[in-house]
Amino acid sequence: MSIVSETTKSKSRLFEPLRIGPLHIDNRIVIAPMCQYSATEGTPGDWHLIHLGHLALSGAGLLIIEATAVEAEGRISPGDLGLYSDANEEGLARVLKATRAQSPIAIAMQLGHAGRKASSRAPWEGGKQIRPEEPGGWKAYAPSAVPHSPTEDAPIALDAAGLARVRDAFVAAARRAARLGIDGIEIHAAHGYLLHQFLSPIANHRTDEYGGSLENRLRFPLEVFDAVRKAFPADRPVWVRVSASDWVPGGWDLDSTVAFSQALKARGCAAIHVSSGGVSPQQAITLGAGYQVPFAERIKAEVGLPTIAVGLITEPRHAEAIVADGQADAVSLARAILYDPRWPWHAAAELGAQVKAPHQYWRSQPREFKDLFENAQFGAR
Numbered sequence: 001m002s003i004v005s006e007t008t009k010s011k012s013r014l015f016e017p018l019r020i021g022p023l024h025i026d027n028r029i030v031i032a033p034m035c036q037y038s039a040t041e042g043t044p045g046d047w048h049l050i051h052l053g054h055l056a057l058s059g060a061g062l063l064i065i066e067a068t069a070v071e072a073e074g075r076i077s078p079g080d081l082g083l084y085s086d087a088n089e090e091g092l093a094r095v096l097k098a099t100r101a102q103s104p105i106a107i108a109m110q111l112g113h114a115g116r117k118a119s120s121r122a123p124w125e126g127g128k129q130i131r132p133e134e135p136g137g138w139k140a141y142a143p144s145a146v147p148h149s150p151t152e153d154a155p156i157a158l159d160a161a162g163l164a165r166v167r168d169a170f171v172a173a174a175r176r177a178a179r180l181g182i183d184g185i186e187i188h189a190a191h192g193y194l195l196h197q198f199l200s201p202i203a204n205h206r207t208d209e210y211g212g213s214l215e216n217r218l219r220f221p222l223e224v225f226d227a228v229r230k231a232f233p234a235d236r237p238v239w240v241r242v243s244a245s246d247w248v249p250g251g252w253d254l255d256s257t258v259a260f261s262q263a264l265k266a267r268g269c270a271a272i273h274v275s276s277g278g279v280s281p282q283q284a285i286t287l288g289a290g291y292q293v294p295f296a297e298r299i300k301a302e303v304g305l306p307t308i309a310v311g312l313i314t315e316p317r318h319a320e321a322i323v324a325d326g327q328a329d330a331v332s333l334a335r336a337i338l339y340d341p342r343w344p345w346h347a348a349a350e351l352g353a354q355v356k357a358p359h360q361y362w363r364s365q366p367r368e369f370k371d372l373f374e375n376a377q378f379g380a381r
Contacts, residue, residue, distance in 0.1 A: 011352060011353075012320060012348075012351040012352060012353040013028070013320060013323040013324040014027065014028050014029065014316070014319050014320045014323050014324075014331070014347065014351060014353070015027045015028070015347075015348060015351065015353035015354070015355070016028060016323075017061075018061070018329065018330070020062075020184065020237050020239065020270050020271050020306060021184075021236075021237035021270035021271075022235050022236065022237060023106055023108075023183055023184050023236065023237050023270075024106070025061035025062050025106055025330075026061045026104075026105075026106075026356060027059075027060070027061040027344070027353075027355070028061060028323050028329065028330040028331065029059075029060040029061050029062075029319070029330070029331060029333065029343075029344050029347070030060065030061065030062045030063075030064065030273075030308055030330050030331065030332040030333070031055055031058065031060045031062065031063045031064060031332070031333060031334075031337055032064060032273075032310055032332040032333060032334040032337075033064040033065060033066045033067055033110040033186065033188075033241075034066055034334050034335075034338065035066045035067055035076060035077075035080060035081075036048065036051060036066055036079075036081070037076075037077050037079035037080065037122035037123070037124075038051075038079050039079055039080060039081045039082065039091075040079075041072075041082075041085075041087070041088075042069060042072065042075065042080065042081060042082025042083070042084060042085060042087075042088045043082070043085075043087045043088050043090075043091035043092075044081060044091045044092055044094075044095050045091070048081070048091075048095050049094070049095050049098055049099075052065065052095055052099055053095075053098060053099050053102065053103075054341055055337065055341060056099045056100075056102065056103035056105045056107075057102070057103055057341075057357070057358060057361075058105075058337060058341050058342060058343065058344050058345075059342070059344035059345050059348065059355035059356055059357060060105065060333070060337070060343075060344050061105070061106065061330070062105070062106045062107075062108060062184075062330075063105050063106070063107050063108070064107075064108045064109065064110055064186055064332075065081070065107065065108070065109040065110065065182075066081055066110065067080070067081070067110050067111075067112040067188050067193070068080075068081045068082060068083045068109055068110060068111055068112065068173070069081065069082040069083070069084065069112065069113060069114065070082075070083065070084055070111055070112070070113055070166070070169040070170045070172070070173040071084050071113065071165075071166070071169040072084060072138075073118060073138055073139075073140070073141060074112070074113035074114050074115070074118060074141075074166070074169070074194065075114060075118060075119075076114040076117060076118060076120055076193075077119075077120050077121060077122050078119075078130075078136045079122055080114075083109070083111070083173040083176050083177060084169060084172070084173060088176075089176045089179070089180065092180055093180055096180055096181065096182075100181075102358065103358075104356065106183045106184070107182060107183055108182060108183055108184035108185060108186055109177050109182045109184075109185055109186070110185075110186040110187075110188050110241065111170060111173050111174065111177070111185055111186070111187055111188065111228070112187070112188030112193050112194070112195070113166060113169070113170075113188075113193060113194035113195070114140070114193050114194060115140065115141060115142045115143070115155070115192075115193050115194030115195075115197045115203075116140050116141075116142035116146070116147060116148050116152075116155040116194075116197060116203065117140070117148055117192055117193055118138070118140040118141075118155075119131075119132070119136075119137045119138050119139075119140055129148075129149075129152045129153065131152075131153050132153060139153070139155070139156055140153070140155040140156070141155055141156050141157075141158050141162060141166070141194075142155035142156070142157065142158065142194065142197055142203065143157065143158060143194075143197050143198045143203060143204040143205075143206055143210065143211065143220075144157050144203065144204060144205040144206055144211070145157045146203060146205055148192065148203075148279075148280075148281070149281050157206075163210070163220060166194070166224075167220075167223060167224055167227050168227075170187075170224050170227060170228050171227045171228065171230075171231045174227075174228045174231040174232045175231050175232075177232065178231075178232055178233055178236070182236075183236060184236055184237045184238065184239065184270070185228060185232055185236075185237075185238045185239075186238075186239055186240065186241050186273060187221075187224065187225055187228060187238065187239070187240045187241070188241055189221050189240050189241060189242050189243075189260075190241045190242050190243040190273075190275045190276075190278065191241075191243055191275065191277065191278030191279075192243070192277070192278030192279035192280070193278070195220070195221040195224060196242075196243055196252070196278065196279055197279065198210065198217055198219075198220045198221055199217050199218065199221060199252050199256070199260065200217075200246055200251055200252040200279045200280075201217070201250065201251065201252070202246060202248060202250070202251045202252070202279050202280050203279055203280075204217055214256055214259060218259070218260055218263060221260070222263055222264070222267065225238070225240065225264060225267055225269065226267055229267065229268055229269075237270035237271070238268070238269065238270060239269055239270045239271040239272065239273060240261075240264055240269055240272060240273070241272075241273040241274075241275060242257055242260065242261070242272060242273070242274060242275065243257075243275055243276045243277055243278055243279065244257040244274050244275070244276045244292065244295035244296075244299070245257070245276045245277070245295065246276075246277065246279050246280060246283060247276065247277050247283040247284055247285045248279075248280045248282050248283055248284070251279065251280065252279065254295055254298060257274075257295070257299065258298065258299060258302050258303060261299050261303040261305060262302075262303050264305070265303055265304065265305050269305065270305075270306070271305055271306040271307065271308060271329070272296075272299050272303070272305050272306070272307050272308070273307075273308040273310065273332060274292060274295045274296040274299055274307055274308065274309060274310065274328075275292060275310050275311065276292050276295060276311070287312065288312065289312050289313070289314070289315075289318060290309070290311060290312060290313055290318060290322065291311050291312055292309065292310060292311035293309045293311065293313075293322055293327050293328065294327075296308070296309035296327060296328040297309075297326075297327040297328065300326070300327070300328060300329065306329040306330070307328045307329055307330075308328060308329065308330045308331070308332050309322055309327065309328035309330070309331050309332065310331070310332035310333075310334065313331050313332075313333065313336070314333075314336045316343075316346065316347035316350045316351055317350070317351070319331045319347065320347075320351055345357065345372065348372055349366075349369045349372055354371065354372060354373065354374045355372065355373065355374065356373070356374050357372075357373045357374075361373075
């Protein structure tokens with residue numbers, strides 16, 4: 001599957017419509033999945049209704065719901081969103097029904113498992129591990145009994161039954177997502193969480209068929225992808241978010257990411273969402289505007305799958321150049337769109353493009369941008 005440009009009135013490449021497999025996207029601005037640490041036993045409440053609702057009015061082409069745990073033990077924090085119970089599914093159905101009644105935005109979901117980084121406090125509480133014996137804590141699972149930090153409680157190494165349980169949990173969550181009408185699934189294999197832990201030799205010390213060689217370390221993430229792809233409707237795409245580098249000598253690197261992406265492509269993966277880091281406190285990341293874009297550019301060039309670039313992309317003209325120069329097929333915004341939920345409106349104004357907006361807001365456009373908003377239906381699909 002591939003992203004295919006469609007005709008558009010705009011001269012801006014960032015605002016060209018596109019497709020991720022069978023999924024139509026109005027433009028190439030993606031809202032990245034961003035944990036809110038505000039669910040109750042995995043179930044969203046009013047915060048998620050407000051949060052996702054206002055992001056759905058942003059004018060972006062695709063909204064990816066935050067990392068959603070496939071089992072309770074796979075949550076990063078006690079407040080993480082989940083899709084492992086009927087209550088979780090009912091809560092998300094309420095949020096999605098309200099959001100979709102007001103916005104035509106495509107909505108995907110990131111399914112993941114925290115692995116050894118589970119049972120952690122929310123960032124505003126310091127983000128440190130909650131040990132199993134502490135209130136709200138639980139024992140984490142991982143490829144190997146190696147903690148993320150030497151001072152943390154060691155996780156339980158997944159045995160054959162544990163691997164099957166996690167794989168089945170991804171499948172069950174994918175089926176729930178299908179019932180909810182989710183437009184696409186992003187599998188979380190980045191940022192030091194479980195599937196990334198299997199990929200990285202820093203976290204994966206196994207000596208069985210799931211550890212050691214690159215082929216073996218790819219095995220479980222690929223099994224999970226295959227299972228999710230089979231469980232999710234064929235007319236909706238499944239893709240993967242990766243960390244292209246651990247930023248640690250001897251860790252997971254870009255060459256390995258290319259190999260992983262090629263294996264995913266062969267299995268019907270629709271795109272690669274390219275980030276980096278997260279598996280080790282020893283990471284040494286060199287930050288700068290678009291610092292991860294070269295990773296996406298190489299994957300796009302060597303693998304041929306559509307790529308989504310992310311990482312300190314904050315200025316419209318920078319985002320435009322990334323797409324126009326062929327470095328990536330779309331750009332993903334996280335903190336920038338939390339700070340400015342109308343970022344796509346402002347980008348469209350700067351780049352001479354149009355963006356969808358609810359008619360209740362049409363009168364807000366400045367006079368010099370009188371053609372900024374599309375005269376299009378903005379409501380239930």
